[in-house]
Amino acid sequence: MTKAKTGVLPVKGKQAKSGPEEITVSVGSGGEWHQTATGNQPSLTTNQGLPISDDQNSLRANPSGPTLLEDFILREKITHFDHERIPERIVHARGTGAHGFFELTQSLEKYTTAKVLTEVGEQTPLFTRISTVAGGSGSADTPRDVRGFAVKFYTKEGNWDLVGNNIPVFFIQDAIKFPDLIHAVKMEPDRGFPQAATAHDTFWDYISLTPESMHMVMWIMSDRTLPRSLRMIEGFGIHSFRLVNAAGESTFVKFHWRPKLGLQSTLWDEAVKIAGADPDFHRRDLFEAISTGDFPEWELAVQLFSQEEADAFPFDHLDSTKLIPEELVPLHVIGRMVLNRWPDNFFAETEQVAFCPSHVVPGIDFSNDPLLQGRLFSYLDTQLSRLGSPNFHQIPVNAPQCPFANHQRDGHMQMAQPAGRVSYEPNALAADSPREQPETGFYSAAVTETGAKGRIRAESFADHYSQARQFYRSQNAFEQAHITSALVFELSKVEHPHIREAMVGHLRHIEEDLAQRVASGLGMNELPQAPVAAVAVQELDTSPALRLIGKMKDTLEGRAVGILIADGSDAASIEAVKQAVATAGAKVQIIAVKIGEAKLANGSLLTIDSQLAGTPSVMFDAVAIILSSETAALLGKEAAAIDFVRDAFGHLKAIGFDKGGEALLITAAIEQDAGVIAIGNLDRFIAAAKTRQWDREACVRTLA
Numbered sequence: 013m014t015k016a017k018t019g020v021l022p023v024k025g026k027q028a029k030s031g032p033e034e035i036t037v038s039v040g041s042g043g044e045w046h047q048t049a050t051g052n053q054p055s056l057t058t059n060q061g062l063p064i065s066d067d068q069n070s071l072r073a074n075p076s077g078p079t080l081l082e083d084f085i086l087r088e089k090i091t092h093f094d095h096e097r098i099p100e101r102i103v104h105a106r107g108t109g110a111h112g113f114f115e116l117t118q119s120l121e122k123y124t125t126a127k128v129l130t131e132v133g134e135q136t137p138l139f140t141r142i143s144t145v146a147g148g149s150g151s152a153d154t155p156r157d158v159r160g161f162a163v164k165f166y167t168k169e170g171n172w173d174l175v176g177n178n179i180p181v182f183f184i185q186d187a188i189k190f191p192d193l194i195h196a197v198k199m200e201p202d203r204g205f206p207q208a209a210t211a212h213d214t215f216w217d218y219i220s221l222t223p224e225s226m227h228m229v230m231w232i233m234s235d236r237t238l239p240r241s242l243r244m245i246e247g248f249g250i251h252s253f254r255l256v257n258a259a260g261e262s263t264f265v266k267f268h269w270r271p272k273l274g275l276q277s278t279l280w281d282e283a284v285k286i287a288g289a290d291p292d293f294h295r296r297d298l299f300e301a302i303s304t305g306d307f308p309e310w311e312l313a314v315q316l317f318s319q320e321e322a323d324a325f326p327f328d329h330l331d332s333t334k335l336i337p338e339e340l341v342p343l344h345v346i347g348r349m350v351l352n353r354w355p356d357n358f359f360a361e362t363e364q365v366a367f368c369p370s371h372v373v374p375g376i377d378f379s380n381d382p383l384l385q386g387r388l389f390s391y392l393d394t395q396l397s398r399l400g401s402p403n404f405h406q407i408p409v410n411a412p413q414c415p416f417a418n419h420q421r422d423g424h425m426q427m428a429q430p431a432g433r434v435s436y437e438p439n440a441l442a443a444d445s446p447r448e449q450p451e452t453g454f455y456s457a458a459v460t461e462t463g464a465k466g467r468i469r470a471e472s473f474a475d476h477y478s479q480a481r482q483f484y485r486s487q488n489a490f491e492q493a494h495i496t497s498a499l500v501f502e503l504s505k506v507e508h509p510h511i512r513e514a515m516v517g518h519l520r521h522i523e524e525d526l527a528q529r530v531a532s533g534l535g536m537n538e539l540p541q542a543p544v545a546a547v548a549v550q551e552l553d554t555s556p557a558l559r560l561i562g563k564m565k566d567t568l569e570g571r572a573v574g575i576l577i578a579d580g581s582d583a584a585s586i587e588a589v590k591q592a593v594a595t596a597g598a599k600v601q602i603i604a605v606k607i608g609e610a611k612l613a614n615g616s617l618l619t620i621d622s623q624l625a626g627t628p629s630v631m632f633d634a635v636a637i638i639l640s641s642e643t644a645a646l647l648g649k650e651a652a653a654i655d656f657v658r659d660a661f662g663h664l665k666a667i668g669f670d671k672g673g674e675a676l677l678i679t680a681a682i683e684q685d686a687g688v689i690a691i692g693n694l695d696r697f698i699a700a701a702k703t704r705q706w707d708r709e710a711c712v713r714t715l716a
Contacts, residue, residue, distance in 0.1 A: 042469025074463025147208025187386020
């Protein structure tokens with residue numbers, strides 16, 4: 013390994029018996045950091061006591077080549093990690109799933125033989141599971157976290173699992189580091205907390221020593237990790253895959269899911285309050301949408317590129333901490349996914365569904381992305397541990413919906429009953445036994461691999477800051493402020509000053525102003541020194557496609573509006589708002605201090621949907637306040653009512669009001685702006701309800 017930089021870092025907060033510990037940090041040619049003990053620290057070994065020379069890189073055929081099966085160190089580390097929890101998933105434990113279909117609208121026959129991607133109009137059944145990463149199965153839906161986005165296609169040629177996230181990049185470049193990443197982000201082992209949170213020392217200690225994570229840090233600190241709804245997130249396959257056509261020619265591909273409803277996120281304060289009001293907010297939202305026939309829908313788009321095009325990129329597409337900007341390789345929409353059926357039994361399907369990136373069909377193959385190479389082994393091993401048997405494919409949600417047959421026999425939980433005396437191949441005793449299919453079977457892309465095997469990362473993986481800088485600079489001012497404030501919040505929870513200082517040092521490579529704002533928010537008197545970058549930071553063009561604000565569709569479809577009323581409210585005003593909201597495609601809930609019925613001003617009775625104390629305004633995308641003067645005065649003394657309007661205002665939502673509602677707003681010290689609208693102008697209210705009132709933010713919140 014080429015050592016570009018070596019230094020000694022003191023480990024603060026802990027003293028060895030013989031004095032302060034020291035860590036020698038060396039930077040490899042691929043930009044990865046290595047730690048070598050120079051004090052009393054023990055050597056890192058395998059479980060058999062074998063000293064490990066390199067714990068950062070898997071064994072590859074060459075620096076850019078595939079990971080080798082002989083890498084027993086990788087297999088031991090990943091296998092142990094995969095078996096650490098049973099039966100709950102180690103990661104992605106909190107998940108929500110649904111059945112649906114994929115319909116191809118544009119054939120990729122030029123690039124692949126996969127029928128699911130060539131037969132236009134064909135509807136392929138599927139099961140999709142969306143999940144948080146860090147929390148356990150009982151954690152809340154709305155923490156700041158990556159969302160897993162996994163789709164199992166039941167194709168004519170077998171199951172294809174497209175397993176990704178709602179973010180197009182990842183923390184690490186090599187699968188051998190995945191156990192370390194998850195150990196760092198999970199609850200700290202000596203205290204069992206925090207749950208489903210990254211705001212703690214072990215996570216940021218790991219990140220501060222892993223420069224390759226800096227691009228992902230920008231994404232997780234953005235509003236992408238605070239989705240308004242699972243129906244309003246993107247999905248990404250993350251890695252480059254290969255498509256292989258009938259001539260055996262391969263083309264690289266990246267897969268993207270784009271929601272029909274557009275993107276929308278919550279604010280941090282809003283997400284925290286939603287978790288308290290309804291820990292199942294996302295799961296309930298998806299369930300109710302499917303139950304009422306508002307079926308969630310996504311477009312499937314692809315980025316296609318050749319090896320020659322990849323060679324010209326200013327980054328290595330095999331590096332999972334990098335993305336390919338849409339401005340460089342445009343997206344082509346080829347189909348749509350619709351989720352239209354909730355599982356009959358949550359455990360049997362959503363909990364037992366088993367996704368493996370190694371599940372592909374003829375015409376789809378893998379790239380040499382080292383993170384993907386490790387996942388091809390790890391996911392299958394995890395399913396063997398979690399579901400307890402190599403026969404997990406016989407569980408109905410996992411079983412192919414096309415004919416399947418082989419000579420695999422027996423094993424725990426074997427449900428099939430194969431007949432006959434033959435369970436091997438080749439054989440001459442059973443004419444009807446399964447045989448190879450040279451014409452239609454799976455073939456790997458014919459790619460030549462040469463070079464010296466070794467634990468070394470490609471030098472093209474060494475740029476850890478350029479795309480992180482590109483992402484941050486591509487955000488608008490509001491999004492940049494949210495990223496900055498998120499970093500301040502997270503790092504303020506870190507006890508050890510040297511971790512905070514190290515992180516701010518990394519931020520200086522991303523954007524000096526970002527580092528200064530975070531440092532100021534953390535009370536630092538001066539900026540820490542930036543670490544030595546393995547390669548110079550590139551000034552890449554900004555990519556507007558990386559923004560979230562602006563990707564929300566100009567619609568109220570899929571959203572919800574809450575109307576706060578009481579006895580004596582005006583029936584005509586309530587009905588007018590209900591009709592306008594319903595016409596715009598959103599759902600309406602009537603909120604009052606008590607459930608049951610309210611007696612309106614005209615003497616009619618109106619059924620109340622939800623109680624005020626249990627249904628704060630964080631549950632809605634916009635609110636309307638329709639009250640009589642008398643009830644407005646009473647509610648002005650009710651904390652839940654004051655919080656209802658103050659939170660709606662603070663979360664930048666549109667607020668509609670009548671005369672009584674205006675009185676409550678005055679009591680709550682809410683000043684009228686472009687998003688606080690008299691319900692006599694319903695067109696303006698509906699237009700404002702479709703988006704956040706971003707110009708209001710500077711008036712209600714101090715951001716870093």
